[in-house]
Structures are given as C-alpha cells and as structure tokens.
Amino acid sequence: MLDPADSDFARDPYPFYAGLRASGDASRVSLSNGSHAWLVTGYEQARTVLADARFSNVPPRRAGRPKPDSPAERARAALARHMLNADAPEHTRLRKLTTAAFSPRRVDALRPRIELLVKELLRDVGERAADGGPVDLVDTFAFPLPVLVIGEVLGVPEKDRSALREWTYRVGSPADALPPGALEDAWSSLRGYFTELIADKRATPADDLFSSLVHEPGEDGSPPDWQPEELLAMAFLLLFAGYETTMNLLASATLLLLQHPEELSAAQADQAAQAGQADRAGGRWDAVIEETLRHASPLEGTTWRRTTEAVTLPDGTVIPAESSVLVVLAAASRDPQRYPDPDAFRPARYLPDRDGRAAPHLAFGHGPHYCLGARLARLEARIALPSLFEALPGLRLAAAPEELPYRPGLLVRGPRTLPVTLEEATAPQRPRR
Ligand code: HEM
Numbered sequence: 001m002l003d004p005a006d007s008d009f010a011r012d013p014y015p016f017y018a019g020l021r022a023s024g025d026a027s028r029v030s031l032s033n034g035s036h037a038w039l040v041t042g043y044e045q046a047r048t049v050l051a052d053a054r055f056s057n058v059p060p061r062r063a064g065r066p067k068p069d070s071p072a073e074r075a076r077a078a079l080a081r082h083m084l085n086a087d088a089p090e091h092t093r094l095r096k097l098t099t100a101a102f103s104p105r106r107v108d109a110l111r112p113r114i115e116l117l118v119k120e121l122l123r124d125v126g127e128r129a130a131d132g133g134p135v136d137l138v139d140t141f142a143f144p145l146p147v148l149v150i151g152e153v154l155g156v157p158e159k160d161r162s163a164l165r166e167w168t169y170r171v172g173s174p175a176d177a178l179p180p181g182a183l184e185d186a187w188s189s190l191r192g193y194f195t196e197l198i199a200d201k202r203a204t205p206a207d208d209l210f211s212s213l214v215h216e217p218g219e220d221g222s223p224p225d226w227q228p229e230e231l232l233a234m235a236f237l238l239l240f241a242g243y244e245t246t247m248n249l250l251a252s253a254t255l256l257l258l259q260h261p262e263e264l265s266a267a268q269a270d271q272a273a274q275a276g277q278a279d280r281a282g283g284r285w286d287a288v289i290e291e292t293l294r295h296a297s298p299l300e301g302t303t304w305r306r307t308t309e310a311v312t313l314p315d316g317t318v319i320p321a322e323s324s325v326l327v328v329l330a331a332a333s334r335d336p337q338r339y340p341d342p343d344a345f346r347p348a349r350y351l352p353d354r355d356g357r358a359a360p361h362l363a364f365g366h367g368p369h370y371c372l373g374a375r376l377a378r379l380e381a382r383i384a385l386p387s388l389f390e391a392l393p394g395l396r397l398a399a400a401p402e403e404l405p406y407r408p409g410l411l412v413r414g415p416r417t418l419p420v421t422l423e424e425a426t427a428p429q430r431p432r433r
Helices: 007-011 014-022 043-050 071-080 090-099 104-108 111-130 137-142 144-154 158-171 182-203 209-215 228-259 261-273 284-295 374-391
Strands: 027-030 036-040 305-307 324-327 395-397 419-422
Touching: 036 043, 043 324, 071 182, 071 228, 090 228, 104 209, 104 374, 111 137, 111 144, 111 374, 111 419, 137 144, 137 228, 137 374, 144 158, 144 209, 144 228, 144 374, 158 182, 182 209, 182 228, 209 228, 228 261, 228 284, 228 374, 228 395, 261 284, 261 374, 284 374
Parallel strands: 036 324
Antiparallel strands: 027 036, 305 324, 395 419
16 A cells, blocks of 8 residues: 655655565555556666557546536646647647757757856845855745746746746645635636737747747648647646756755765866866766756656556566556666666766766656656756855755655655755855845
C-alpha cells in the first residue's frame, strides 16, 4: 500500500522504489485512495514503455456526473486538451507545430533576458538576506524565475508579470491554503488573460517565442493550423510543464550544492579557469545540472499512461488492458544496473572521461513526449546557479535538510521551502533609501 500524501515518502521515496525495481519489470501497487497503479521503476523498462504506443497518454473519460460548469472548470478543461494528453497522429501534428518555435537558436536567444531576470531577482534576495533573518530561496528565486521566463516565452508584457506570478502561485497552491474563491478566481483570470494574449499575438506578432509558435510554418513547411482552443491549451501547458519542474531543479541543485561544498568549489574553479567562455558546454556546472536531474528528478513520474491492450513485459509480467501505468523517472535514473552507487551525488559522472560519461538520465522523459523545454530548462539552470552562488557567496542552509517539506504526490518532487542565511561578512550592504 502506497500513501503518496505521506510526508516521509515525499521526502525520500527512493528505498520504496528500489524494492519495487528489484521485484520485476512492473509492480501493481495499491494506492491509499483505493485505486491501483502499475509502477515501472527500472531504466531499460522505463525507456521501453515510454517508446511503446500501447501505453496511451489520452486520459480516460471520467465516469459519473460531469463537473459543474463554472468558469474555473472551463479553464481547467481547456488546459487538459494539450499535446501531453494526446497520442499519434494528433500528438505528432501538434508537436510538429512547435518545432520551429523551440529551435535551439530561438531558445538560446532568451539568454540575455534570463540573465537580466536572474540579476534582478538576486538583487532582491540579497537585500532581504542582508536583514539577517532566513530567506526562503524557493519563494524568492526558484519559483519566480521559471514563471518569469515562461512570461518571456509567451511574450507577457512587463506590466503583467506580477499578475502572472500571483495567479500561477495560487493555482499551484492547495485550495485550503488560500482565501475562499481565490483559487477559482486565479484559474478564470489565467484563462481570460491567455485568451486575450493569443488574440494579440495573432493580430500583431512580436519577437517572442509564442508569436513564432502562432505564426511560423511547422516542420514540414505547412502553415500552422492551430485551433483557438489548442493554442490556449498550449499556453497553459508551457506554464505548467515549465515552472514547477524548473523550480524543483533549481531548488534541488541549490540544496545539493549547499550539502556538497566541495562540488560547488569545483564548479566555481572550473568556471574561473574558463573565464570568457561563459556558455562553454560540457564543464563542471553542466555536470552539476545533469547529475541533479538524475539524482533529484524534478518530475518523480511521467504523466499517467493507460494500456490500450494487455502488454507482456520482457520478464513475463502482464499488464492488463485499461490499466493505469506510471513510469517513475526518479527511480529509473537511480537504477544500479545503469549507475554505480546510484544514490550518491557525483557530478563527475557527467564529465567526459576515459570510460565515457554516465548514461543519459531520464529526467526529461523519453520517446515522442520527450520534454519540449529541455534546452530552455538547462539554459535557465546554467545561468541561475552560478549567478546565485557568485552574488551570495556566504549562502548557508538555515534548516536541517531532513526537515525540509516536500510536495506530496507521485508526480513532482522538490523541496517546498529552502531557508538560507548569509554569513555576516559576506552579506551585501542594504542600500540606503
Ligand atoms: C527541469 C525542468 C523540466 C523537466 C524535468 C521536464 C520534464 C519533462 C518530462 C519528463 C516530460 C515528458 C512527460 C511524459 O512523458 O509524461 C516533459 C514534457 C514536456 N515539457 Fe518539460 N520539463 C522541464 C521543463 C520544461 C520547460 C521549461 C518547458 C517549456 C517552457 C517544458 C515543456 C514541456 C512540454 C510542452 C512537454 C510535452 C511534450 C509532448 O507532449 O510532446 N518543460 N517535460
């Protein structure tokens, strides 16, 4: 029996998954809500399932009464009609429409904007930390940065940034943590805002990634044939696929580096030795990012899959038709068959070596739904992490790591708060106002 709401499980689910991995290609697990799911926890098995079209991404139709038709419910329903919830050929059509907009050239062009956003946020963090009390790096840095970057991707004007941040914060919070109506209001506001934004981009394309998504021909050169609701779903998908995942990557990497100061020093020394080649690939900072993605997979599992027919796995396990299946990326990326000493945080695995680098982790998934934003997420982390430790050299964890709260559930994983302080000698002077 697995209780995804259990706080100890949320913090350290790895021993449980290691047990499942040792017991076969897939395990049928009873969940505390009374349902069952098949969990896939091995590296090779995860890749096999994610590339197999018999594991569908289309959610089953909900049985029972339809939900009330409120504006917030309409917003949620619009969000659900996106490419991550589609199979080929529908998925292939939608994915082709995004290829040009997410080209390496377009993503890399965001670098100066991301650098500026990082600088602005870190100035704020530094000022707060200078007051002496602990500052929560999730709240002040790891959460706002990805939301602001997606704002850039979508071409949200600067004046609307703080509203986007606030609505996103609310829809990502548990309903009982907010005043009555606040959650519903945030969903409707986001839907209304994105609808207007899309109309704007259609009428007057700007120099942002979302405008090129709306206007540029797809991979095969054909004009984009987005339906209005599909673009709305895409805007929602970019926001939700991109913010909590990247937030977890930034928070987990910061935590790991604070716990492994020798790895931080090695990455900083490597950067100093390569001064003037800030965007050089393959150095120690890149290795820190890859190893964090492997060791602390920001998505614990993929989205749910459903078997369209009975599937027999290589070890003879049969998953019946219409079963819910979760590929546990966090477990697959710690498979001892692939990674020696898999629970150790060892960035050097991802440095070029005589014996080659470690196998690619599965944090961005595998197969047709491989993360569309992988390059953007890596770019953000590559700018944010060195800048954080350079701007605030005296950063210290202000809580015991084993007491940090983690978000319950099987889908995402990362610390919810990361309280830090600055060593006095390194705290920036508070500007006089
Ligand atoms: C560290 C950060 C991130 C991680 C770990 C991550 C991980 C993933 C994974 C595992 C999937 C596949 C899910 C599945 O197969 O069920 C996925 C899909 C996706 N991701 Fe990311 N992601 C990250 C950041 C981003 C960002 C920044 C964006 C865009 C702004 C983004 C956009 C998407 C989209 C659109 C899909 C769906 C692709 C498809 O269905 O073909 N992701 N991501």
